[in-house]
Structure formats: structure tokens, C-alpha cells
Amino acid sequence: MALFARNSPGLKQNRRPPEVEAVDTAFYVVAGSLVLLAVWVVATANSFVRARNKVDESWSGMDVQLKRRHDLVPNLVEAVKGYAQHERETLTAVTEARGEAIAATEPEGVARAEAKLTTALGGIRAVAEQYPQLRASENFQQLEAQLTQLENEIQAARRIYNANVQAYNTRIQIFPNSLIAGRSFQPRRYFELDSPADRAVPAVSFS
């Protein structure tokens, strides 16, 4: 009976006017758009969080490598001290630079302190050149090899960090993502070396 009733001409009389149907359609379109917008906002905000976590994660990775280098420095200083007691100035500079590097917390400060430590360690290498016995020492050779390996790891970790920062900054700065990022997601700074030795362009002479 219900089926007959549904198909009966009387049903047509119960149909809502076209204006009401148009309002209904508009409501569904607006509601659907709002739901899609909400989904997009949530997904975008989550992607910001993921990208920011990657930046923090890569900073921790670099921190591990830097700490390893800090731990190696006292051994290196001790090894040099045994052979080159007169190079107190260089060794003090390394020890001070290490202290500053350990104390640094902000990325900019860490970059400055690490660049200073790198320069100071370069001084130790220069000292070693003047002492053949030190250079020939197996302990010093091992420590220097470890230091070189650690410096390679630090370079690689720095590249990973900077790549992550670039990806994160791009993500939060492009439009319309920047509307969602607002003030909650601030751009991060790159970890750049300030060491003049790293920036120096080698002079090539063809004469």
C-alpha cells in the first residue's frame, strides 16, 4: 500500500516549492565545502607538525655528532700535550672553544661556537705538522682519523638539517598554507658555517 501511496499523484502535491529545494541544495553545497575546507586545514596543519618534527629530529641527529666531537677533543689535546708541551696557546684555544661549543644552545650560537672549534682544531693539525713524532704516533693517527670521520658526519647532518628546514619553511610560507601557519609555525634558520676557512675559495693558478 505504501508503494502505491508513494507513486500516487497525491505525492506531487506534497513536494516542496522550488525555492525551498534551491535553499536546501545551497545548504548542502556550503556544508560540503566547509567540511572539505576543515579536512584540508587539519591535513595541512598536520603536515606542518610533521615537517617541524623532522627539523627537530635532524637537529638532534646533528647534536649527537657534535657531542661526539666534543668528547673526542680532550683525548686529542692530551695526545698532543705529550709531544708538544710548548704549544700551550693552541691547546688552550681548543679547550676554550670546546667549552663554548658545549655551552651554546641556540642554533646560531652553536654554529658560531662550532666554527670556532673547527678553526681551533685546524690549529692542532698545524701543530702536528711541526712534530713528526706526534704525527707518527698511532694514538694520534687514530684520533685524527676519528675526527675526520666525525667532521664528515657533521657535514652530512648539517645538510640533512638544512634540507629539512628548507622543506619546512617552503611548506609554511607558500600561499595559502601561510594563512594556516600564522604565528604558530615560525620559519627556522639554516645552520650555516661562519668559519672563514670553509668559505674561502681556493686560488687556482694556470701559469
Next chain:
Amino acid sequence: MRAARWAHFSRRLHGRAVVYGLLAGAALGIAAGAAWHDSMGALAVGAMVTLAILLFEWKQAEEDAEGEFFTSFAPSIGLDYVVGGSVPPITPLLSAGDTQLCKNVMEGPLFGAQGGPTCTFAQYEFHVTQADGKGRTQNVPHHFTICALEVPGALPVFHGVFLRRRPQIRVGWLWDDWLKRVHAEEVDLESTDFEERYELRASRDQDRVVLGELFSPSFIVWLAEHPLRPGFECKAGELVVFIPGHEGSAAELTLLFEATREITRRVMAAVGAGHYFSAAGHTMR
């Protein structure tokens, strides 16, 4: 290799076998035409026999060219070309699918004159037999170029590390997830570039400290920037480095071989660290 294939094909076309085959095809065509009283049927039989001979010869020329290429290529990287062979089905890739096959196999020490573990460099494929609802089966091949070797001391340290290119498409008959039967968890590393390119999984009992030693920042950067994007699996002492597809270019094969050397060096260094942690009483979990 393409030029060599054409040269072999051209040479084979001038051979006696092809002439006799074509004559036999012509005779068969005439006989079929006489039997059916149909000149078009005779032409069709003749054309089919000719086509079959050409296809057969093309396939043979391809095999000859491959053999010639690998015979001259293998010594350039310090290996011997042994044509056929097999690799132990230890890692998930090497035991994937229903059947496995190796061709153009080269063997020898990984580090040439310096020695090192013996490696098997080969074109590998596994076949998956798929059945449709009507009782018919379809054999789907999946091709890879691999370099497999046993890493000394890796057995107790690496319980299961699986790295592969991050698949773009995970559906359809062309994709077979050979890691789906492995109880391995996805591991996140700190590099966004690496994550975009690779999928890293490790077995649940894999020591994460040793894994961290292996995937050092320099190794992550090296992998993320490598033009071949090689994957590798390390399980039960076996290491297999691979790229998808049957690679036939000398430059790419050399690059893959060099990548295998570098990955092996890294794994061996991590194995050393693993034994150090083990001796220091670190729990291998």
C-alpha cells in the same frame, strides 16, 4: 647492447638456418595452398612461418648480444661471467614470488684484487602466478638487477634490515609487495629527502642502536643523492643490493657495483660496532 643485438640479428639472417627455414616455410605454404585450394591461405602460412623464424632469430640475437656484453663486462669489474646460477633465498626479495630465476650471472671477489667476500652479480627475476576467477593463471615477472654476498659477522648483528625505493603505485598486477610476509616495522629517519625516496623497514628484534650506527648522516645523504637509488636487504648474514629492472648498461652496472661496495663497507663497519656493543653488554634489542 642494442647495436650489438642488431649486428647479431643481421649476421643470423645471413645464416644457413634462416635460409632453410624460409625455404621450408615457402614449401609449407605451397603445400597448404594446394591442399586448401586457397592462394591467400598459402600466403598466410608462408608469412606466419617467416614471422616465427624472424622472432626466433631476434630472441637468439638478443641472447648472443647479452652473452657477448657480459663476457666482456665482467672482467672490467673483476668478476667472472658464469652465465647461469642461483642465489640463496634468504632475504625477502630473494625468496619472493612463486619461482625465482637468475641470468647473466657474474661472480668474484667484491673488492677485486683486495679480495673481500665473494659476490654474485646478476639479473634476477621472481614470478608471481596469479589466478583469475575463471581458473586461468597468469605468470607475472618482476625484474631486478642484484648483487648478493655474505657479510662476515653480520649474522648476529643484522636480523632484518630492508631498504627499497618508496613505491609510487601500490596497487595493480605490476606491484608485488615482497615485504608483506615479513614482520618488519617501518623506521623513520631524520631526512625528509630520504623519506621521500626510500622506505626503510627493520625486523622487530633488530637492534635500533646498530641500525642508527649503519644509517649515519653521511650514509643517509649518500643514499638520498645516489642516482640509482639502490635498495638493499640484510638478513641472516646475507646482503643483497638491488635496483628494479634488468640493467644492461655498462655505466649503470658499474655504478651499482660501486654502490654495493660502499654499502658493504658501511655494513661491515656497523657489524664491528655491533660486536663492540655486544661485548660491552648492550642488549641486542
